[in-house]
Amino acid sequence: MSEGGRQRPVEYFATQIEAEIFAADYNKVHHHRSLPDHQTTFMEVYHRWLPAHIADTSPSQSSLDSYRNSFRHLSSLHHEPFAGLRYADYQRVLDGMRKSGLSYSSLKKVRSLISLLEKYAHKTELSNKSYAPLLSIGRNRSVRPHHVFSRQKINRLWCQADAPGVDTVLILLYTGMRCGELLGLQKADVHLRQRYIRITRSKTAAGIRIIPIHHRILPLIEARMAAPGETLIADDAGRPYNYSRYCAVWRSVMQFIRAEGHTTHDCRHTVATLLDNADANETAKRRILGHAGGDVTERVYTHKGLRQLRKCIELLK
The missing domain is CATH 1.10.150.130 (Tyrosine recombinase, N-terminal domain)
Structure with missing residues (x-):
């Protein structure tokens, strides 16, 4: 100019x-x-x-x-x-x-x-x-099928719950959160008094949801809330994890419990399978996992309150 x-x-x-x-x-x-x-x-x-x-x-x-x-x-x-x-x-x-x-x-x-x-x-x-x-992108051929965590592996995690990073895997296994949702979870979105987690950012619209805190992981979440950092999952200095950093933690835990070959998404698959085996209410299960409703009636007219969602999540043993 x-x-x-x-x-x-x-x-x-x-x-x-x-x-x-x-x-x-x-x-x-x-x-x-x-x-x-x-x-x-x-x-x-x-x-x-x-x-x-x-x-x-x-x-x-x-x-x-x-x-x-x-x-x-x-x-x-x-x-x-x-x-x-x-x-x-x-x-x-x-x-x-x-x-x-x-x-x-x-x-x-x-x-x-x-x-x-x-x-x-x-x-x-x-x-x-x-x-x-x-545009054509071919057929979706699964490169690696997801595997459910066995009861033996989950028990091993509980036996070593104090080991570094083990609590994060247990939180994934008792909430059904995506790994990215857990790593991005702010402490402000964890409500200990009412015992629920609010997911405010997710890859899908249905992923914006409330997840009750299972009684078994409540002490783990309380400990994380008392640790440094604004995110629930942070290192000792309070710095949040990105996915690549967390993968190192994940691999270490999997080796520790002799569960090599599992991915973080296997936790969601495990939660879905265990709830299905326990005859959980389908709508409540979808709400917890952040899946879109199967039909218009389910999406628009069915509302599951926190008490019903809690009843569903507590089916996990």
């Missing part, structure tokens, strides 16, 4: 794409026109969409990491005009991912990001194309 015959900077930016977005918006607002020959790129749409999506939905950190990882997979399209992209362009990326041996889940996340960007582009009148529903 010129001022008194001299140029002065209007704004500073960390990346070129941020500068380009600002320049495009500045021209529209101040000069009522777009930049000459400016075509909004895939990268620009992503960087416009992400802040709006965060403001609207407050996604979890794991969701944000998923968006960024999916965006990296689409790097070959970053500088292409968004409105000019076609089905073949997106499918080529997905086919390349499949040939590289990436999982069905990774492909599904990339397709989901494409869908979100297309909806944003339609809303902002950048494009009215919708190729995401047509």
Whole structure:
């Protein structure tokens, strides 16, 4: 910008794409026109969409990491005009991912990001194309089936409950939380007096829920609440764990109880299986695990109070 015959900077930016977005918006607002020959790129749409999506939905950190990882997979399209992209362009990326041996889940996340960007582009009148529903990602073939923790392994955990990290596995086994939900759980969302946990950020809408605290893990949670840090699960210095750091804790505990081969998600699978074996109320089980209801009646008209949820969770022995 010129001022008194001299140029002065209007704004500073960390990346070129941020500068380009600002320049495009500045021209529209101040000069009522777009930049000459400016075509909004895939990268620009992503960087416009992400802040709006965060403001609207407050996604979890794991969701944000998923968006960024999916965006990296689409790097070959970053500088292409968004409105000019076609089905073949997106499918080529997905086919390349499949040939590289990436999982069905990774492909599904990339397709989901494409869908979100297309909806944003339609809303902002950048494009009215919708190729995401047509994209093929193959069949979901389980790379590794989930395994239920045996009663013997759960008993071993209780026998070693004072060992480092063992309490975190027991909390997962008696709440059905996802590992990411546990690691992100703030102490402010743990209500010891009423004995329940409130999940406020999850990968799904149904994941926003209340989980009663099983009487067996109440002392473990009380001990964690008294330890340093704002999150329930933190190291000795009060620093929260990310997933990669926690994986080291998990592996150590699994080796300690001779249960190598289990993943954190096996805890959820174990809770679901044990509740099912105990003939738990299906709706209460879904509420605790954060699964969407099976039909409209269950989702809209059935309400399970804390007492009913507590009755369900206490079926775990």
